[in-house]
Amino acid sequence: MRIKLTSVFVDDQDKALDFYTKVLGFVPSHDIPAGQYRWITVRSQEGGDAEVALEPNANPAAKAYQEALFEQGIPITAFEVDDVRAEHDRLRQRGVQFTTPPTETGPVTLAVFADTCGNLIQVYQPPADQAG
Template sequence: MRINLTSVFVDDQEKALRFYTDVLGFAKKHDVPLGGEDRWLTVVSPEEPDGTELLLEPNKHPAVKPYTTALVEDGIPATAFTVDDVRAEFDRLSKLGVRFTQEPVEMGPVTTAVLDDTCGNLIQIMQSA
């Protein structure tokens, strides 16, 4: 058994696609219209184009907004991405205007930082020691 797909709820799929590709550096994998404004929209790491896909899922279900709002208010990331160097990514993304809610912090065997994806989520980046 393998993880093939995971998702984050986003308030605007087009804005999310721009942030996740142009800023974070992911590559668009699938973009399939689902009727209306919604799309089956996934991104992948360019380092693993056949790896786990991240679905940029519309946040239209009534349970989503209270859930994501509570996570953000409590400072809890919706998901985490591994990077080679958290401090270098923090510097790169900060220069691109990304807002961080947590600067790089060493936590035992990992270093983490938390950013705002501009689409309703906090995202943790992490590096193993």
């Protein structure tokens, strides 16, 4: 069993695609019409085959879940980076608003930002002996 696809609910698919590609630096993978919405996925430009689907939060349950996590300050997902402080600086220069600056929590350093589409996203740097 492998993790190939995970979803992030978003309040606006066009805005999400712009943010996840132009700001975060992910690469568009799929953008297929699906009724009134689209099947949009992005992937890391650094390789790997895992994708993130930018799912519309049109379902009331999805919207309630997304809003509850945001209100409680809980990230919807996490992305691994080589250097949290450098990524924090890079994203801040692109206008990203962080709710948690780079913070050491035991052996892991993490930061949390808002994705402009209704979510908090965590970036983390694993311990040096577990990186990659």
